[in-house]
Amino acid sequence: xxxxxxxxxxxxxxxxxxxxxxxxxxxxxxxxxxxxxxxxxxxxxxxxxxxxxxxxxxxxxxxxxxxxxxxxxxxxxxxxxxxxxxxxxxxxxxxxxxxxxxxxxxxxxxxxxxxxxxxxxxxxxxxxxxxxxxxxxxxxxxxxxxxxxxxxxxxxxxxxxxxxxxxxxxxxxxxxxxxxxxxxxxxxxxxxxxxxxxxxxxxxxxxxxxxxxxxxxxxxxxxxxxxxxxxxxxxxxxxxxxxxxxxxxxxxxxxxxxxxxxxxxxxxxxxxxxxxxxxxxxx
Amino acid sequence: xxxxxxxxxxxxxxxxxxxxxxxxxxxxxxxxxxxxxxxxxxxxxxxxxxxxxxxxxxxxxxxxxxxxxxxxxxxxxxxxxxxxxxxxxxxxxxxxxxxxxxxxxxxxxxxxxxxxxxxxxxxxxxxxxxxxxxxxxxxxxxxxxxxxxxxxxxxxxxxxxxxxxxxxxxxxxxxxxxxxxxxxxxxxxxxxxxxxxxxxxxxxxxxxxxxxxxxxxxxxxxxxxxxxxxxxxxxxxxxxxxxxxxxxxxxxxxxxxxxxxxxxxxxxxxxxxxxxxxxxxxxxxxxxxxxxxxxxxxxxxxxxxxxxxxxxxxxxxxxxxxxxxxxxxxxxxxxxxxxxxxxxxxxxxxxxxxxx
Numbered sequence: 001x002x003x004x005x006x007x008x009x010x011x012x013x014x015x016x017x018x019x020x021x022x023x024x025x026x027x028x029x030x031x032x033x034x035x036x037x038x039x040x041x042x043x044x045x046x047x048x049x050x051x052x053x054x055x056x057x058x059x060x061x062x063x064x065x066x067x068x069x070x071x072x073x074x075x076x077x078x079x080x081x082x083x084x085x086x087x088x089x090x091x092x093x094x095x096x097x098x099x100x101x102x103x104x105x106x107x108x109x110x111x112x113x114x115x116x117x118x119x120x121x122x123x124x125x126x127x128x129x130x131x132x133x134x135x136x137x138x139x140x141x142x143x144x145x146x147x148x149x150x151x152x153x154x155x156x157x158x159x160x161x162x163x164x165x166x167x168x169x170x171x172x173x174x175x176x177x178x179x180x181x182x183x184x185x186x187x188x189x190x191x192x193x194x195x196x197x198x199x200x201x202x203x204x205x206x207x208x209x210x211x212x213x214x215x216x217x218x219x220x221x222x223x224x225x226x227x228x229x230x231x232x233x234x235x236x237x238x239x240x241x242x243x244x245x246x247x248x249x250x251x252x253x254x255x256x257x258x259x260x261x262x263x264x265x266x267x268x269x270x271x272x273x274x275x276x277x278x279x280x281x282x283x
Numbered sequence: 284x285x286x287x288x289x290x291x292x293x294x295x296x297x298x299x300x301x302x303x304x305x306x307x308x309x310x311x312x313x314x315x316x317x318x319x320x321x322x323x324x325x326x327x328x329x330x331x332x333x334x335x336x337x338x339x340x341x342x343x344x345x346x347x348x349x350x351x352x353x354x355x356x357x358x359x360x361x362x363x364x365x366x367x368x369x370x371x372x373x374x375x376x377x378x379x380x381x382x383x384x385x386x387x388x389x390x391x392x393x394x395x396x397x398x399x400x401x402x403x404x405x406x407x408x409x410x411x412x413x414x415x416x417x418x419x420x421x422x423x424x425x426x427x428x429x430x431x432x433x434x435x436x437x438x439x440x441x442x443x444x445x446x447x448x449x450x451x452x453x454x455x456x457x458x459x460x461x462x463x464x465x466x467x468x469x470x471x472x473x474x475x476x477x478x479x480x481x482x483x484x485x486x487x488x489x490x491x492x493x494x495x496x497x498x499x500x501x502x503x504x505x506x507x508x509x510x511x512x513x514x515x516x517x518x519x520x521x522x523x524x525x526x527x528x529x530x531x532x533x534x535x536x537x538x539x540x541x542x543x544x545x546x547x548x549x550x551x552x553x554x555x556x557x558x559x560x561x562x563x564x565x566x567x568x569x570x571x572x573x574x575x576x577x578x579x580x581x582x583x584x585x586x587x588x589x590x591x592x593x594x595x596x597x598x599x600x601x602x603x604x605x606x607x608x609x610x611x612x613x614x615x616x617x618x619x620x621x622x623x624x625x626x627x628x629x630x631x632x633x634x635x636x637x638x639x
Contacts, residue, residue, distance in 0.1 A: 183336055184369035186356045188434060189386035198382070202373040 030262070036255035043251055057256040064234035066264070072151055072236065073220030073268075076158035077212045083159065084166040085208070088174055089196065101171065105164045112161060112224040119157045120146050120229055146229050153229040158219045166211040173207030174200065202279075209276045213269050220268075221261055237261050285312030286347050286437040286470050288333065293342030295328055302328050304494040305342070310472065310487075312347075315464055317473045317481040320491035321517065326474045329491075330440050333472060335359050346437060357386070362431035363440040366447065368423045370415040376402070376426050377411035383434035401433040404463060421452040425459070432463060439464065441473040445480065457484055478518045482506060490514045510552060511636045515561035522567075522607050524560040528553070528634070535629050542602040545580045547632040557637040564597065566631035567609035569617070570624045579626040582607070586621050600625075 035041055039050030091097050107115055122128050123145040130142035146153045177200060185195050219225075226236035235243070237257055245254035288310040295303040302325045310316045318326040331337045333344055335356035343350050351359055362383070370379050380401050384394045402408055405425040415423055424444055431439055441460070445453040461484050464471050475481055481488050482502040490497045490505060490513070498510045509515035516523055526547075529537030535546040540560055547560060570581070584600030584607060591613065598609045598617065609625055617623065 178367065178369065180365045180367055180369040181371060183334075183356075184363065184365060184430075185371070185382070185386075186336070187334055187361060187363045188383035188430070189357045190382075191357055194386055199371060199373075 033255045033258050033262075036252055037259045039252060044249070053252040053256050057253055057260070061234070062237075062240065062257065062260075065237050065240045066260070068151060068231070068234040069220050069222075069237045069261075070264070070268075072154055072158065072222065072226065072230075073216045075151075075155050076162060076219045077215040079155065079159050080162045080166050080215055081170075081208055081212050084163050084170055084211070087163075088167055088170045089200070091171065092174060101167070104167055107161050108164045108168075110161075112222070113228065115161050116157050116225045116228040119160055120153070123153055123156060123229075147231055149231045149233075151226075151230055154222075154225050157225050157229055158215075158222070161225075162215045162219065166215060169207050169211040169214075170204060173204040177203050205276055205279060209272055213272055216268060216272075217265055220265060285468050287312045287345075288438060288470060288472065289343075289345040289348070290329065290333070291343045291345065293329065293332060293339045293344065295325070295332060295337065295339050302494050303332075303339070306491075306494070306496055307342075308489055308496060308499060310470060312470055313468045315461070315471045315473065315484065315486045317475060317485040317488045318491055319475060319478060319481040319488050319518070321476055324491045325494040326476075326491050327442055330363075330442055330472060330474050333438070334361050334363050334440055359438075360434075360436050361438040361440055362434055362436035363442065364424070364427045364431050364444045366443040368415070368420075368427045368444075368447075370423055370426055370430075372415055374414075375411065376407060376413050376415070376418070379415070379426055380430045380433050383430060387434065397433050401429040404432070405429045405459065420448050421456055424448065424456055428456075428460060428463065432467060432469070435467075436469060439469045439471040441471065441475075443475055444473075446475075446477070453480070460484065482518070488518075490517065492517075508633065509561060509635055512559045512561070515559075515633070515635050520564050520608065520610075522560075522562045522564065523635075524562070524605065524607075525637075526558050526560045526634070528558055536634065538632075538634065541605045542582055542607065545582075545627070545632050546578075546629040547634045548630040553634055553636055558634050559637050561633040561635045562607075562627055562631065564608045564610040565595075567607070567611075567625045567627055569598075569609070569611055569615065570626045576626055578629045580629060580632060581624055581626055583622060583624050586617055586619050586623060589617055589619055 032041055037053055039053065040047050091100060094100065110118070120127075124130070125142050125144065125146070127145075129145070130139075133139045134142060145156070181203075182195055182199060185199050190198065221238055222236060223238035223242065227239055230236060230239075237260070241254045241257040241261070244250040244257065289308075291307050293303055293306045294301065302323075306325070306329055308316075318329060320326050328337060332339050335351070335354060338352070343352055345351065346359070371382065374382065377398060380398045381394055384397060389397070398411075402411055405428050407422065407425055407429065410418065410422065415426065418426065424447075427444070444460070445456055448456060457480060460473075473481075473484060482505075485502055487499060488502055488505045489499045492513050498505055498514050500508070505514065506519055509518060509521075512523055515521045524540045524542060526538045526540045526545075529539055529544070531537075532546065535548060538545050538547045538558075538560060545560065567582075570576070582602050584602040586598055586600045587606070588597075588599040590597040590599070592610075594613060595610045596613050596615050596617075598611060600607055600609070600623070607625075611617075
């Protein structure tokens with residue numbers, strides 16, 4: 001009996017635009033970046049395998065920038081979710097919820113750079129915040145919130161920019177919890193805090209994790225806000241990478257920094273996922 | 284000790300719509316009462332008011348003669364089984380059942396004991412580690428039942444708990460619910476739109492229509508003596524025939540209808556109201572020989588359809604162009620188009636009030 005050969009499914013061709021895009025712009029560019037960090041694809045000089053750039057990249061400046069970027073990434077994603085959670089919970093019971101949500105979404109539609117300057121105007125040495133604090137005699141001298149060495153200004157701007165984004169994710173996550181599940185908990189004797197602790201938090205944890213992860217990726221790799229409101233030293237990894245490539249022409253070093261940024265992001269996302277799974281099991 | 288429930292003149296509005304128009308009833312301790320009515324009649328609303336999820340605009344809810352209007356749902360000691368089961372999807376069967384005990388801060392040893400007892404009671408032994416999505420609909424409903432009874436509630440509330448189950452399973456879980464309720468003696472309020480469910484499970488049935496109570500009676504009484512056309516039509520199959528009251532003849536009354544003049548029973552409760560007759564299909568008996576029968580109404584009809592229902596044969600026949608349904612034994616042999624007499628006992632022809 002003749003074996004039937006597998007017929008080619010022409011429908012797969014429809015995947016080309018999507019897969020082609022991913023291949024070209026994500027996989028290929030990642031491949032080039034990794035290879036560049038290993039000495040290939042040199043724009044100047046000879047190309048060839050070398051670990052020289054990896055040996056050079058781990059200097060004090062890189063480690064300071066890595067720590068700074070981690071602080072901004074973890075700090076802003078965590079502060080944002082801590083602000084976002086109670087706000088969204090309260091918002092569920094508030095009249096005019098949709099209007100409030102629409103107003104809160106505004107920062108999402110403002111480009112990071114513009115938003116950064118908007119907030120700088122408020123938190124600057126002679127901005128409204130400092131003027132008000134001095135006027136109220138809470139502080140004697142204005143605080144240095146912009147370009148401060150701790151990155152407080154950057155954190156404030158990132159939180160301002162990312163709380164609305166996390167709110168979108170979290171409000172739909174909370175809305176998706178069926179009302180009768182909450183009613184069942186109330187009926188079984190749970191007060192509002194027990195409902196949040198035992199029902200709402202565990203059920204929205206996966207969404208919170210996504211919200212935190214997405215904000216972390218954005219803020220850890222941020223360039224615009226750190227460059228405008230961040231400290232003079234250390235810089236964010238993105239700034240360091242750009243300076244190495246554009247100012248010093250060290251494309252291979254930049255590729256090493258880029259690879260490290262990617263590895264750190266993947267590592268932290270994996271840790272987040274692990275923690276979330278543990279928490280889910282603990283519940 | 285079981286708890287009594289009283290609902291006094293409760294009014295509930297959603298926007299401009301009044302969904303409960305002054306509802307009042309009383310449930311004795313340990314009684315199993317079913318609120319029966321079509322969708323939108325307000326039965327779930329009254330259940331949610333008793334549970335404390337909704338506040339009435341007017342009226343009072345009393346548990347053991349104590350007003351509970353201002354008592355929060357988590358302090359009422361009621362336990363509700365929802366139509367959708369409302370199990371906590373993030374918790375196992377064991378954790379779901381334990382939840383109410385944790386909230387009541389019951390010692391952990393006692394928690395374990397009571398949860399295990401509840402699991403055994405609803406035949407879920409060995410499934411404690413499963414998540415709700417790993418269970419069938421019937422099993423999920425049993426978890427909901429176990430979760431409700433494990434806290435020893437004063438009042439058990441059921442909101443159409445079986446409507447997502449298939450017919451066979453519905454029957455089985457229904458029986459289990461009744462057995463558990465009887466064993467524990469908990470006052471129970473059960474909401475359904477399924478008349479068979481209401482009749483088979485309850486001590487008393489409250490028929491509701493359009494935000495009002497139409498009749499409260501035992502299952503037998505509400506089926507045998509419906510007070511209105513709505514109750515007659517909604518509970519069981521019925522031939523509802525428009526009628527005009529004639530003169531009383533002893534225990535019976537002469538009633539004029541499109542299918543002829545009939546003698547009817549159960550007419551004393553009708554006061555200055557439009558009436559109709561209710562005749563249950565199983566109360567129409569085919570007669571082979573036309574003979575004088577004591578206390579029987581006789582009507583003659585031409586068979587239009589004979590539908591085999593498995594346990595019976597349903598005959599649809601025309602009397603003066605009025606379609607009547609009779610249920611006869613399944614082995615009854617009749618041809619469509621045949622003309623046949625039917626006898627109806629006078630005491631089975633019921634006078635019911637018309638709502639409109």
